[in-house]
Amino acid sequence: MTLEFTLSAPTRSRVGATVFLILRLRNPSHRPVEAHFLGRTIVFDIVAARADGSIVWRRLAKGAGPSILQIRTLAPGETMEWRDGWQPREPGHYRLQGILPSDEPEPRRTPWRTLTVTP
Amino acid sequence: MSRLNPLRLIVPAALVVVAACQDTITPTAPVAARVTPSAYAPQQVQRWFDLMAREGLALRGTVLADYDETTNRVVVGVEHAAAAASVRALAARLGVPAAALVVREMEPIRFATTLRDRVDPRIGGIQIHFGNFLCSMGFNAVDGGQASFVTASHCTDKQGGVEGTVYYQPLQSVDGVSIGTEVEDPPYRRNIAGCPHGKKCRHSDASRAAYNTGINSALGQIARTDAAGPNTGSLVLNGSITLSGGDLRDHFGIGETMNKVGRTTGWTQGQVTMTCVTVNVSGTNISQICQTIVENSVQIVGAGDSGSPVYTSGNALAGVLWGGNSSGTLLVFSPLKNVEDELGPLQVTP
Numbered sequence: 001m002t003l004e005f006t007l008s009a010p011t012r013s014r015v016g017a018t019v020f021l022i023l024r025l026r027n028p029s030h031r032p033v034e035a036h037f038l039g040r041t042i043v044f045d046i047v048a049a050r051a052d053g054s055i056v057w058r059r060l061a062k063g064a065g066p067s068i069l070q071i072r073t074l075a076p077g078e079t080m081e082w083r084d085g086w087q088p089r090e091p092g093h094y095r096l097q098g099i100l101p102s103d104e105p106e107p108r109r110t111p112w113r114t115l116t117v118t119p
Numbered sequence: 120m121s122r123l124n125p126l127r128l129i130v131p132a133a134l135v136v137v138a139a140c141q142d143t144i145t146p147t148a149p150v151a152a153r154v155t156p157s158a159y160a161p162q163q164v165q166r167w168f169d170l171m172a173r174e175g176l177a178l179r180g181t182v183l184a185d186y187d188e189t190t191n192r193v194v195v196g197v198e199h200a201a202a203a204a205s206v207r208a209l210a211a212r213l214g215v216p217a218a219a220l221v222v223r224e225m226e227p228i229r230f231a232t233t234l235r236d237r238v239d240p241r242i243g244g245i246q247i248h249f250g251n252f253l254c255s256m257g258f259n260a261v262d263g264g265q266a267s268f269v270t271a272s273h274c275t276d277k278q279g280g281v282e283g284t285v286y287y288q289p290l291q292s293v294d295g296v297s298i299g300t301e302v303e304d305p306p307y308r309r310n311i312a313g314c315p316h317g318k319k320c321r322h323s324d325a326s327r328a329a330y331n332t333g334i335n336s337a338l339g340q341i342a343r344t345d346a347a348g349p350n351t352g353s354l355v356l357n358g359s360i361t362l363s364g365g366d367l368r369d370h371f372g373i374g375e376t377m378n379k380v381g382r383t384t385g386w387t388q389g390q391v392t393m394t395c396v397t398v399n400v401s402g403t404n405i406s407q408i409c410q411t412i413v414e415n416s417v418q419i420v421g422a423g424d425s426g427s428p429v430y431t432s433g434n435a436l437a438g439v440l441w442g443g444n445s446s447g448t449l450l451v452f453s454p455l456k457n458v459e460d461e462l463g464p465l466q467v468t469p
Binding site for chain 1: 252253271273324352381398399401402412418420425440443444447450
């Protein structure tokens with residue numbers, strides 16, 4: 001069963017202004033769906049990259065956390081949500097992606113969103 | 120096995136094909152590749168195959184049925200001679216000529232057991248379950264005559280302090296009999312030597328659970344996967360590693376190779392890059408004092424590996440894994456010395 005994982009972000013912002021980012025994991029089905037997460041407090045990551053792919057910000061760039069696996073069952077229609085903010089330091093075109101680590105070899109990733117930052 | 124038509128390979132419902140087109144099936148009789156094709160019409164042999172697949176695989180001790188186009192015969196795999204006799208008798212009743220039938224003895228095909236399955240006796244590195252969480256069993260230990268296992272302190276209902284966490288293996292839904300109960304997990308404290316201002320600290324992220332009566336455990340054994348080398352991602356269990364003893368250093372050599380086995384990333388290996396460092400635990404107000412960091416360029420830790428045993432290239436138990444970075448290329452473990460300083464002396468080998 002597929003869960004919908006999306007990143008909500010503005011398409012435009014200014015240098016120094018906080019870009020508010022919201023990750024949502026939703027169960028669109030009519031059945032409960034089990035999902036696995038990293039951490040007792042669920043760990044989520046967000047990356048901001050330039051158009052050439054170089055990463056300019058990563059929420060979890062540093063640090064070590066517990067490698068415990070949390071099991072959660074999302075009820076039909078249930079949405080889980082995580083929020084954070086990022087302040088771009090330079091104007092330009094950026095791409096943003098949300099990431100949820102789990103016990104899969106590849107973490108769950110949102111589609112990329114684009115963001116244009118003006119001076 | 121490539122000569123077997125996978126569309127025509129049928130196994131009993133109680134069994135599972137594990138890479139059926141690879142060499143996992145070991146025939147005990149010679150392969151019939153050079154047998155002259157039978158003289159019957161292929162369509163007729165196919166009908167006999169349909170009959171034998173439907174009726175024959177209902178017999179005890181049958182493994183698979185195949186229409187082998189190369190020899191134009193029906194092949195039925197069986198576990199033993201008694202099943203072979205039953206299959207031949209059935210074929211005779213169904214009018215399948217003996218010349219169109221090959222009955223071959225072979226090993227039964229089973230699910231491969233992984234680190235996430237029920238493992239008995241219990242050994243280090245396998246999956247454990249409590250509440251809504253999964254971790255890895257660290258290692259078996261005897262403490263004051265009590266058969267126990269050690270895992271991470273945060274793999275309890277509350278990190279630091281004994282709440283009597285009840286553990287299952289691999290999952291409560293798979294085996295509802297709990298294997299053990301948390302009995303030792305010292306509290307985190309402020310104002311201990313080396314503890315950063317505003318933090319609560321310990322020297323190990325480790326706790327001990329006593330096995331329940333009737334639960335088997337193998338002292339000094341760590342799960343071995345079927346991987347030929349580390350960092351392959353294999354979780355398939357292939358016996359166990361015998362620990363050579365406990366390594367009671369709290370400082371390890373930079374560049375020294377360390378191994379771990381855990382339910383998420385299996386057997387992984389990296390090199391010590393920092394030793395006896397104080398680590399702030401991300402997302403908490405906890406610091407772990409005098410920990411060791413191991414790194415590699417590939418993933419060596421993942422969600423659920425907490426509690427995994429860490430051991431040297433000489434198979435000496437070095438500590439308990441508790442954390443890693445977000446990309447999984449860095450793991451942190453508490454040295455066994457610190458674990459014993461906090462939990463008391465532990466017997467980790469027979």
